[in-house]
Structures are given as structure tokens and as C-alpha cells.
Amino acid sequence: MRTKRLSEAAQQLVFVGPAMLVFGIVVLAPFFMSFYYSLTQWNGVTSEVKWVGLDNFAYILTSDEGFRTSFWFTTRYTVAAVLGSNLLGFALALVLTLPLKSRNVLRTVFFLPNIIAGLLLGFIWQFIFVKGFAAIGQWTGLAFFNLPWLGTASTAFWGMVIVSVWQMAGYLMVIYIAAIINVPKDLLEAAKIDGANRFHMLKSVIVPLVMPAFTVCLFLAISWSFKVFDLNLSLTKGGPFGSTESVALNIYDEAFQNNRYGLGTAKALVFFVIVAAVTSLQVYFTKRKEVES
Amino acid sequence: MEETRYRGGLLLLEIVVILFAVLYFVPFYFVLVNSVKSFGDVMRNTAGWPEVFMWSNYARVWEIMRYPLAFFNSLFITVLANAGLVVISAMAAHRILRKPTRLNKLLFALFVAAMVIPFQSIMIPLVKVVSGLGMMDSRLGLIFCYFGFGVSLNLFLYHGFMKSIPLEIEEAAVVDGCTPYGVFWRIVFPLLKPMTITVLILNSLWIWNDFLLPSLVLHRPEIRTIPLQTYAFFGQYTKQWDLALAGLVLGVAPMVAFFLAMQKHIIAGISAGAVKG
Numbered sequence: 001m002r003t004k005r006l007s008e009a010a011q012q013l014v015f016v017g018p019a020m021l022v023f024g025i026v027v028l029a030p031f032f033m034s035f036y037y038s039l040t041q042w043n044g045v046t047s048e049v050k051w052v053g054l055d056n057f058a059y060i061l062t063s064d065e066g067f068r069t070s071f072w073f074t075t076r077y078t079v080a081a082v083l084g085s086n087l088l089g090f091a092l093a094l095v096l097t098l099p100l101k102s103r104n105v106l107r108t109v110f111f112l113p114n115i116i117a118g119l120l121l122g123f124i125w126q127f128i129f130v131k132g133f134a135a136i137g138q139w140t141g142l143a144f145f146n147l148p149w150l151g152t153a154s155t156a157f158w159g160m161v162i163v164s165v166w167q168m169a170g171y172l173m174v175i176y177i178a179a180i181i182n183v184p185k186d187l188l189e190a191a192k193i194d195g196a197n198r199f200h201m202l203k204s205v206i207v208p209l210v211m212p213a214f215t216v217c218l219f220l221a222i223s224w225s226f227k228v229f230d231l232n233l234s235l236t237k238g239g240p241f242g243s244t245e246s247v248a249l250n251i252y253d254e255a256f257q258n259n260r261y262g263l264g265t266a267k268a269l270v271f272f273v274i275v276a277a278v279t280s281l282q283v284y285f286t287k288r289k290e291v292e293s
Numbered sequence: 294m295e296e297t298r299y300r301g302g303l304l305l306l307e308i309v310v311i312l313f314a315v316l317y318f319v320p321f322y323f324v325l326v327n328s329v330k331s332f333g334d335v336m337r338n339t340a341g342w343p344e345v346f347m348w349s350n351y352a353r354v355w356e357i358m359r360y361p362l363a364f365f366n367s368l369f370i371t372v373l374a375n376a377g378l379v380v381i382s383a384m385a386a387h388r389i390l391r392k393p394t395r396l397n398k399l400l401f402a403l404f405v406a407a408m409v410i411p412f413q414s415i416m417i418p419l420v421k422v423v424s425g426l427g428m429m430d431s432r433l434g435l436i437f438c439y440f441g442f443g444v445s446l447n448l449f450l451y452h453g454f455m456k457s458i459p460l461e462i463e464e465a466a467v468v469d470g471c472t473p474y475g476v477f478w479r480i481v482f483p484l485l486k487p488m489t490i491t492v493l494i495l496n497s498l499w500i501w502n503d504f505l506l507p508s509l510v511l512h513r514p515e516i517r518t519i520p521l522q523t524y525a526f527f528g529q530y531t532k533q534w535d536l537a538l539a540g541l542v543l544g545v546a547p548m549v550a551f552f553l554a555m556q557k558h559i560i561a562g563i564s565a566g567a568v569k570g
Binding site for chain 2 (some may be wrong): 026040044107132
């Protein structure tokens, strides 16, 4: 009996121990430490950590212009990028589940931007906005391409949105395709016999049955957009004049550029609460709309 | 009549989508074609074909970026982090699923709940933990961090997949005298192969392309990964588009090659990962 207990304990240690150890050190410890550091003033270099109570949070909520601007930018950007990428991804999925001859190649083309690091995509598009659009503008004479794309606050905002939609749509398309293929054929046949046209079939049969895919895709798009960092850093670096700075970039700069680690940690904690709340609310609401086929 | 109209409509739709796909690809055309131009050619003639092919751009960038070294660093980190993650998450998932004690249920809930924590929320104290453990500026230290950040999702995916493996197979192996370790490695782990492929693909896309975490942990130029090295290079050669673009192409190339070789698995892996996630 004793040896059995011993062997059980050993198995628990061997099987779960390593996972628990790395997870505890890399995720849990920093997470709990951040509660403490958010209440301090700390420059990250010296060991001198000064307790300031809730001052950091008070500062963030009342007088931190930069955080407020970045939060507002991130919210608008998330709404536009999530809507755009899901609409485009779903539309592409609908078209590329039809019996088109070139559909496999087309799926590959639309998916390709996803395998490239966001950081590199930002640089690629920086070139497109600065030089490529100008060249197209000269060639076609369209005013759209002659705008100072990364130079003003509103065009830089749309620049971020365009690149994000361009990248995310293909990934979401793959998930939507998998869901659309799984819609039972007999249901579509039955709807057709009942005289439903294409629009009705889409609205009353396909959309309700691919609801689980909407849950997943909205979740992915919201959490990617809200946490955007790499693309932001390489495409606009927050500019012009901080107008396109994401919350993640604002936190990063506060800690690693301004060396205000305590304040940065407090912002990071606020950020965590918001991301957790937004994504759980979204999953809760779309889950309620899912139906069984 | 109905039939031909339908086919005609489909053909029209196909042409529209192909045109859209060409538009989608324009950024890649611009980058590729300008990466082999001279600087003056890039400035004067951005949209057109190169006057002279300047393959020497690539040779220069290859040297300046120390490309082979960066490639090796990325590969080393991605491979080792993947190997470790597969082992620790599959083992933990197996034990947690088959021995649902109170402790294990709690641990599982903890792993899953932690997936909502954004990386940026804990990166500041993480830097302190990493340097406290003496893992700063080391590739192995970075790999250790990937273990911690990847284990939640990997464990969750394995846990979901393992439910479909019949318990009877494992019990039969025990009756035949297999130890618990033998049951896992000889019976269960081979059956996990489809999920292992999914996990490997999701991890590889994430780790190879990751920028923020490596930028916090790795500092010495000799141990930088491809994204870090591209960032440093791009910072030095801003506006020198001929070299910068060749650097970007070199940065992007390995992942594109990987994708074209593994396309089926990648697409399947993403669908599977999304359904479970």
C-alpha cells in the first residue's frame, strides 16, 4: 500500500511536475508579482522599490493623457479590424467553398500573410505606403494613393486597419471554411426544396450553423487586435505624435523607455482586466447564439 | 438554361476573386522586385521592372545581418522549445485527464484560466524573474520562457484530444505488465500523433515569428533570432530601401518555404486548433 502511494506521488511529480514548474515560474510568479509592483515606484535598475499605494492607478485613470489616447486608439482599431477581417474572411470562405477551379491556389494566396511575422509585415507595408502607393498614384492618378498614408493621424489609423485586415482575414477564412464544409448537405437540400433563395439559405441555415466558428473567430480577432504590438511598432511606431500608439506599445514604452516600471506594471494590470473582461463577455454572448444542427 | 447561367455566374465570380487575389499579392510584388534594384532605381521607378538586377543587395545583406547565424538561432530556439513543450504538456495532460483528483482539476483550471493573461501584462515582472534566475541574455533562458507560455494551450489541446483515446487500450497494456511510464510512451504518445502535429505547427508559427519576448531576453547580437536581427538591421538602414527590402525578403523566406512544404498540415492544424481552442 505504501509503495503504491509512493509510486502515485512519483508519477504525479514526473508527469505534472515539469509543466507546473515552468508555468509557475514563467507565468504565475510574474502575474502575482505584478500586483505588488503596480503599487510601487521602481525604475527597474536599482533595487530601491518605493511603496506608493494606489497612486499609479489614480494617475492612470485621471491624468495619463498618453494611456487614454492609446486606449481610445486601440478600441477604435479593434472594432474596425475585427469587423473588417471577419467580414472579409467569411466572404472569402463562402466564395472559396463553391466549386471554383482555382480555389486551392486562392486559399493559399489569402492565407499566406499569416505565416509572416507581424514585425516584418509592418516593415513591408511601410514600404508600400511610403513608396508603393505613391507609384500607383502616379500611374493611375487616383487621389486615394497620393494621400500621406503614414503622415496624418487618420490615414495612419486606416493604414493599421488595412494591414491587419489583410493579414487576419486569411486565418479566419480557414476556420470559416472548415465550419461551412461541415454544414450538413441534407439541410441545404431541404431548404432549397422549401424554396429558399441563396440569401435565405445563408441567413437561416449557414450562419446559425457556423455560429461556433463566429465565436472562435471573433475571440481570436479581438484578442489579436487588442494586444497588437509588433505590427504597431514596425508600421507606425505609434506616430504621428502618438496618435496610433496601441496600449501594448504604451505599456512597453512606459516601462522600458521611460524606466517607470511601477507605473508600467499598473497599466499592464489594468490592461489585463480589460482584455479578460472583453473576451469573456464576447464568448458569453456569442456562445448563447450557437445552435445544434 | 438554368445550368449554363449558373456556370457563367460562377466563372465571373472566379475571375473577380482572382483579380482580388492579384491585388492581395501586390505588396509582395513590390518588395520582391525592389529588393533587386539599385537605390536610385527604387526611388525613380518603384513599380516597374529593375533596370539592372542587383543581386549584390542580397550578398551584402547576408553579410551585414549575419544571416546564417540568425537562422541557426531561430531554428535552435524553435526546435528545442517545441520538443520540450510537447513532452511536458502531453505528459501533464495525460495524468490530469486519467487521475482527476481535486488537485489535478484545480491545476487544469489554472492552466486554462491563464490563457486569458496577455503577455504584455506580465512582461515587466517577467524580466525581473528571468534576470533573477540568471537566464537573461541566453537562448536556453528564452526556451525556458517558451515552455511556460506555451504549456497552457498545448496541455489544453492534448487534454481535449486524449478524451477520444479509449481507456481500455491503456488498461490492457497495464494487464500485460506495462508500467505507467511505458503506457504513456509506448501506447498513448504514438496515438497522439495528429494532435502533436497540430501543436508543433501552432508553436512553430508563434515562436519563429515572435519578437517581443526575445527582444526582452536576448541582447547580444550573436544570439539574436531572425525577427530581432531584421529589426536591428531595418533600424540601421531605414530609407535605404534597396538593402532594407532584401533584408525583409531574407527574413520572410524561411517561413514561406516552411508553409509551402507543410501547407496541408498547417491548414489542418489551424482548423483543429481553433475548434478545440
